[in-house]
Amino acid sequence: MTAPPDLQRAYKASLDCVHCGLCLPSCPTYATTTNETDSPRGRIYLMRALAEGRIDIDDKSLRGPLDRCLGCRACESACPSGVRYGELLEETREAIGRVDDHTWRRRALRSWLDRFIAHPRGHRLSMSLLATTQRLRLDRASRALPLPGPMRRSLELMPKLAPSRERRPLETGIHEPKGPVRATVGLFTGCMMETVFGRVNRALLSILLENGCRVHVPAGQGCCGALHVHAGLRERARPLVDANIAAFGKDLDAIILDSAGCGSAMKEYGHWHEGAAAFANKVRDMSEFLDELGFVPGTKRVEYSACYDDPCHLCHGQGIRSAPRSLLAAIPGLTLKPLSRPEDCCGSAGIYNLVQADLADSILGRKIDDITRSGADVCITANPGCMLQIEMGLRRRGSKVRVLHIAEVLAASY
Amino acid sequence: MDFLASLLRRFPQGRVLVDTASKLAYECDGFPLHRRLPLAIVVPRSTEDVRDIVKLCNEHGIAFVARGAGTGLSGGATPGDRPTVVIALAGMREFVRFDPDDRVAVVQPGLVNLDLSVAILDSGLCFAPDPSSQKACTLGGNVAENSGGPHCFKYGMTTDHVVGVTIVTADGTIRRLQEGDGADLLGLVTGHEGTFGILTELELRLVPAPEKIRTWLAAYRDMSAACRAVSRIVGSGVVPAALEILDELTIRAVEASVYAAGYPQDAGAVLLIELDGSRLAVDTDTAVIEAILAEEPPLTLEATEDAEQRTRLWKGRKGAFGAMGRLAPDLYVLDGVVPRSKLERVLREICEIGRTHEVTLSNVFHAGDGNLHPNLSFDGRDPIQRARALEAGREILALCVREGGSISGEHGVGSEKLEHMEFMFAPHDIEIFRGVKACFDPKALCNPHKAIPTGTSCKEGASAKAPGVLGAR
Numbered sequence: 001m002t003a004p005p006d007l008q009r010a011y012k013a014s015l016d017c018v019h020c021g022l023c024l025p026s027c028p029t030y031a032t033t034t035n036e037t038d039s040p041r042g043r044i045y046l047m048r049a050l051a052e053g054r055i056d057i058d059d060k061s062l063r064g065p066l067d068r069c070l071g072c073r074a075c076e077s078a079c080p081s082g083v084r085y086g087e088l089l090e091e092t093r094e095a096i097g098r099v100d101d102h103t104w105r106r107r108a109l110r111s112w113l114d115r116f117i118a119h120p121r122g123h124r125l126s127m128s129l130l131a132t133t134q135r136l137r138l139d140r141a142s143r144a145l146p147l148p149g150p151m152r153r154s155l156e157l158m159p160k161l162a163p164s165r166e167r168r169p170l171e172t173g174i175h176e177p178k179g180p181v182r183a184t185v186g187l188f189t190g191c192m193m194e195t196v197f198g199r200v201n202r203a204l205l206s207i208l209l210e211n212g213c214r215v216h217v218p219a220g221q222g223c224c225g226a227l228h229v230h231a232g233l234r235e236r237a238r239p240l241v242d243a244n245i246a247a248f249g250k251d252l253d254a255i256i257l258d259s260a261g262c263g264s265a266m267k268e269y270g271h272w273h274e275g276a277a278a279f280a281n282k283v284r285d286m287s288e289f290l291d292e293l294g295f296v297p298g299t300k301r302v303e304y305s306a307c308y309d310d311p312c313h314l315c316h317g318q319g320i321r322s323a324p325r326s327l328l329a330a331i332p333g334l335t336l337k338p339l340s341r342p343e344d345c346c347g348s349a350g351i352y353n354l355v356q357a358d359l360a361d362s363i364l365g366r367k368i369d370d371i372t373r374s375g376a377d378v379c380i381t382a383n384p385g386c387m388l389q390i391e392m393g394l395r396r397r398g399s400k401v402r403v404l405h406i407a408e409v410l411a412a413s414y
Numbered sequence: 415m416d417f418l419a420s421l422l423r424r425f426p427q428g429r430v431l432v433d434t435a436s437k438l439a440y441e442c443d444g445f446p447l448h449r450r451l452p453l454a455i456v457v458p459r460s461t462e463d464v465r466d467i468v469k470l471c472n473e474h475g476i477a478f479v480a481r482g483a484g485t486g487l488s489g490g491a492t493p494g495d496r497p498t499v500v501i502a503l504a505g506m507r508e509f510v511r512f513d514p515d516d517r518v519a520v521v522q523p524g525l526v527n528l529d530l531s532v533a534i535l536d537s538g539l540c541f542a543p544d545p546s547s548q549k550a551c552t553l554g555g556n557v558a559e560n561s562g563g564p565h566c567f568k569y570g571m572t573t574d575h576v577v578g579v580t581i582v583t584a585d586g587t588i589r590r591l592q593e594g595d596g597a598d599l600l601g602l603v604t605g606h607e608g609t610f611g612i613l614t615e616l617e618l619r620l621v622p623a624p625e626k627i628r629t630w631l632a633a634y635r636d637m638s639a640a641c642r643a644v645s646r647i648v649g650s651g652v653v654p655a656a657l658e659i660l661d662e663l664t665i666r667a668v669e670a671s672v673y674a675a676g677y678p679q680d681a682g683a684v685l686l687i688e689l690d691g692s693r694l695a696v697d698t699d700t701a702v703i704e705a706i707l708a709e710e711p712p713l714t715l716e717a718t719e720d721a722e723q724r725t726r727l728w729k730g731r732k733g734a735f736g737a738m739g740r741l742a743p744d745l746y747v748l749d750g751v752v753p754r755s756k757l758e759r760v761l762r763e764i765c766e767i768g769r770t771h772e773v774t775l776s777n778v779f780h781a782g783d784g785n786l787h788p789n790l791s792f793d794g795r796d797p798i799q800r801a802r803a804l805e806a807g808r809e810i811l812a813l814c815v816r817e818g819g820s821i822s823g824e825h826g827v828g829s830e831k832l833e834h835m836e837f838m839f840a841p842h843d844i845e846i847f848r849g850v851k852a853c854f855d856p857k858a859l860c861n862p863h864k865a866i867p868t869g870t871s872c873k874e875g876a877s878a879k880a881p882g883v884l885g886a887r
Contacts, residue, residue: 015743016739016740016743017739018446018735018736018738018739018743018744018745019442019443019444019446020444020485020547020735020736020739021444021483021484021485021547021550021551022547022549022550022733022736023550024483024485024550025526025528025549025550033505034457034502034504034505034507034524035431035436035439035457035502036436036439036440036484036502037431037435037436037439039439042439045438045439046435046438046439049438054438055434055435055438059434059435060433061433061434061435061436062434062435064435065435065439077672078672079671079672079736080668080671080672080673080733080734080735080736080737080739081671081736081737081738081739081740082670082671082672082739082740083739
């Protein structure tokens with residue numbers, strides 16, 4: 001049987017699965033529903049069936065199982081056969097997205113991604129609007145309004161935004177380190193990281209400068225395109241990819257990020273075209289980079305009793321597990337309490353928590369249980385989506401545990 | 415009212431699945447060579463739910479099959495030849511009761527094997543049977559299949575660890591079977607492969623977690639040397655907790671995977687040896703094992719008592735089946751058993767069968783009890799390759815029986831080995847099996863056409879050659 005031409009890559013990847021089922025316990029949605037269609041094995045089977053023409057691409061029942069996938073790729077870490085699940089999912093979602101292109105859901109998603117996530121001005125504008133709403137306490141009032149589910153949930157998700165002067169973008173240009181230059185790097189500022197967690201980018205800049213890095217913050221960089229690709233809107237990510245490659249140029253030793261989701265996507269830029277591969281090879285998560293460089297911590301004591309939550313796109317997507325832990329171990333005064341399942345997804349997964357609220361909530365519930373049981377008073381993670389999601393989960397329970405990005409913790413030692 | 419309408423009336427939305435995607439996802443288990451779309455999938459939450467499903471099936475003459483995690487390797491949880499309802503039990507996964515003093519745990523059938531041992535970790539007890547799929551497979555499936563695992567060499571199969579079960583029999587009656595209640599019906603039901611009824615609660619025996627564990631990884635130039643070491647160890651009278659062998663091809667496949675355990679890739683075979691028990695016993699036996707290993711020194715030898723290192727050494731073994739996906743799109747895992755003394759020669763003949771049929775063949779097996787797992791890797795989309803793999807499998811199982819062994823050590827007969835039953839059993843044996851099944855399932859609705867050949871799949875003429883095992887002919 002031949003695969004439809006647009007699913008060749010996915011079909012090939014699906015053939016590596018021998019249906020052993022070792023992925024089942026790693027999947028957050030299977031752990032919640034125990035339905036085979038909510039398991040990686042079941043989804044791979046369906047994607048293969050689609051490519052083989054055993055199920056029609058118009059079949060409505062195909063959408064639920066694929067829409068409910070978080071794309072956390074925990075199954076890749078569990079798969080003895082090395083099935084490239086992320087790739088398989090992206091390509092299949094893209095094919096289904098083309099069929100569903102005309103539906104209002106897809107149109108709404110597309111215009112939201114284009115106007116408010118990928119478009120820098122639109123993004124800033126929406127954040128300013130949110131800040132005003134919060135200042136006027138309209139966000140609480142809005143709970144009574146019959147807003148569409150995803151909009152209501154995004155209002156609940158957003159933390160209290162810092163005053164606008166703290167949310168101003170990182171100054172573009174070259175920042176010189178104090179001592180001798182050990183490396184010349186670019187800093188990718190991201191979208192949410194810059195507008196909601198500007199403090200994290202500032203913390204990362206200070207760590208890099210303390211560690212002898214000459215840091216370029218190029219103008220013209222923007223959204224990494226990950227949300228588009230995960231939503232099956234690959235072609236709309238292409239201009240974003242090219243803009244980033246052009247903005248960073250060729251003369252840097254590395255391009256550093258503090259957002260695991262963006263990092264995972266940018267390390268895969270090589271799929272786009274040959275020129276992108278050279279760029280992708282330079283992309284480093286901050287923990288990975290600092291660990292390779294030889295991290296020099298500060299001397300100030302950081303008296304936190306903390307746990308570390310592995311963002312999916314750091315541990316499963318990029319295979320980075322030990323670097324953040326060894327950086328944290330070097331921080332004076334910090335105690336790390338283990339989580340029982342640190343690599344489980346928190347349910348954030350891009351915009352999953354907005355569109356698959358029920359599943360996301362039960363997955364989040366398990367994460368919060370784990371954090372609470374650990375006895376830590378700070379939860380450290382390394383991705384903006386996870387920070388928002390875990391903060392919301394803790395807020396709902398009235399917990400006092402604070403969520404910090406690893407960059408903030410490392411920077412606190414200087 | 416028709417059958418589906420009755421189901422939909424009895425169960426809320428989302429608990430009866432009839433859409434195309436669900437049917438596809440439930441059309442096969444860990445043995446995808448056999449597949450068939452189910453009529454529907456029903457998701458019960460309690461023994462009473464299961465009873466109601468079974469009663470409805472009885473009223474309408476519809477066949478049904480229980481399914482846990484679908485990791486079985488003999489097609490036991492696959493829908494049969496006629497319209498079949500899959501009863502999906504993975505969601506019935508409550509830990510009902512734990513009694514550390516009596517060393518028993520009462521669980522629902524959907525609880526995952528490893529999750530039980532993890533839940534009781536602090537008590538110093540554990541559930542001994544450890545199939546390779548233990549992090550995914552359900553205890554209900556383990557009891558239904560009488561599963562084994564590397565440590566069953568010392569601790570016995572699942573049947574040795576079941577104290578009681580609640581079963582909904584094929585006619586929809588809820589029964590409780592307990593160890594020591596007259597005739598050993600509990601023993602009969604353990605390993606019934608889902609053909610007598612549906613298990614809805616299990617009372618399982620727990621054993622003290624060993625005080626000390628010592629694991630060796632010995633790499634040998636070739637398979638024969640590894641087999642000789644096994645013979646010497648078993649001959650010495652020491653009873654290791656496990657004796658596992660992986661061959662060259664398997665080593666390469668797992669070392670390329672996330673389950674890479676650091677097995678030497680230039681070795682022809684690796685042997686995993688594990689001793690467990692009291693400190694004193696392990697120390698005494700360690701001296702014996704080390705003396706035996708010194709008689710014919712392996713290429714490399716690694717020994718550890720560290721929990722983390724031990725997990726690493728076992729990782730490759732536990733991920734071995736799945737890693738075969740790296741060799742070809744399809745995998746057929748065999749489960750033949752041969753007397754230990756014949757391991758070396760039979761393995762050579764098995765490899766020869768693989769060569770004759772041009773099928774990629776790798777071996778990973780429980781050497782201690784002679785339970786072989788020849789893995790046939792092929793591309794099932796090519797009918798020729800598929801036929802060759804099935805034929806090679808058939809010849810290998812026939813060989814095992816000829817050498818005084820059996821067609822299945824722990825994976826069950828399911829749909830996969832129906833046609834191989836004739837190697838072991840004469841027609842009158844099969845008649846007895848059918849009679850026993852009929853006592854539980856007179857209407858033949860409960861996982862029909864599994865485990866016991868029906869008239870069509872058991873060729874009467876051919877089976878006359880089989881010696882028969884149930885009394886004189």
